[in-house]
Amino acid sequence: MNSGPSARRGPKPKPDTRDNLIRAGLQAIHADGFAATGIQGIVERADVPKGSFYNHFASKEAFGAEVLDAYSDLGLERLRAFLANSDLPPLARLGAYFDDRIKAFTAGGYARGCLLGNFSAEAADHSPLIREHLVQHWDAWTKALEGCLAEAQGQGAIDGRLAPASLARFILNSWEGALLRMRVEKTGSALIECKSMILETLLPSRRPS
Amino acid sequence: MNSGPSARRGPKPKPDTRDNLIRAGLQAIHADGFAATGIQGIVERADVPKGSFYNHFASKEAFGAEVLDAYSDLGLERLRAFLANSDLPPLARLGAYFDDRIKAFTAGGYARGCLLGNFSAEAADHSPLIREHLVQHWDAWTKALEGCLAEAQGQGAIDGRLAPASLARFILNSWEGALLRMRVEKTGSALIECKSMILETLLPSRRPS
DNA sequence: AAATAAAATATGACCGGTCGTCTTAAATTA
């Protein structure tokens, strides 16, 4: 039968060329933006001949989508790790995540922001492929947050009339907006204010009488 | 002494060449992003010879800063117009502004977003000049919003313990984040949710007992 | 008032460099 994956032909691919390209591309695109990043710079960073790039990726656009995937997967894993920490009540986990990110962005000089937001601004309008990936990733991050909020609501830490799904979307969107402001001001204020506005004002809110 | 501005020499500049360039640049940069927009395309749209561009602008970066200024001035004027409408209570003015923007973005196919946000993502890290302009413009928009919120607070429509300055920053940042989400989803949902979360949940909130 | 110098703009060719992509040759295996 031998119905397994058909054996490949051709020279052995250097096993980590592809990963090296993704890694180099992630660094470069995160630092400089998608449009401003050239294939040339990426292949040089990855120490890969320029022509080899298109053996692994159909286009710059497809490459960008994979870089985005890699970034999102990593970040989502971290988010989930924080939100799953059962040593803390749900909202404290969210607070800890915020604090961790604030610390990281502070260490990074308040630059670069979140690649999801960056791609959304730069590529969502022009690349249907990247846009589709963005939809999935934003949604996945939202879902992770939503789970935590639902848990908090179950414990009475959040007004029962607020829908966790809407809250999660709003919180994530607001955080991304705060990241834009942070990059402009080169200060952590926007992030700190975002955290406190959400955790101290929005979530504990009660409807007006 | 004749310390006045020394009279300029040289041929009268074609009076609207500069404005045409700004206008063409605004359209192009708003649609395609700063890095992805070339000088060539701009001068072609404005029907200006390429060499003339650098008679009016020191660099693409300086041009971008002026385009940003033009965009911000226009948008700020609109924001102020809505927030000054004394026929409505303060928060209703803000709601009307949101509705107007939602309508406009809907008509535009949920694309392009806000140039302040776009430049913040693309250029704030790399261009000190543009970053400085961004600081001013974000701040001006925030101040406009803050005035309206303070007025609302004076009328008791907002919890007295919330600082209008912080609220204004958070609201503007959140709106910019919602615009990112909008461009990904090609839906007005994020904007609608942002409006309602702010006007119905955040602002009327009372501290937990 | 006339002549000249200075300054700014108009214009398009042109610079080195980089862009994303494609073609071709080498390598490997069926």
Added chain:
DNA sequence: TAATTTAAGACGACCGGTCATATTTTATTT
């Protein structure tokens, strides 16, 4: 040998920016 993949670099187009030159206007000198 045929098929297939990789390595490698060539490719034309375009990038932001510069330059020389012509032109137009004003300031200064005579």
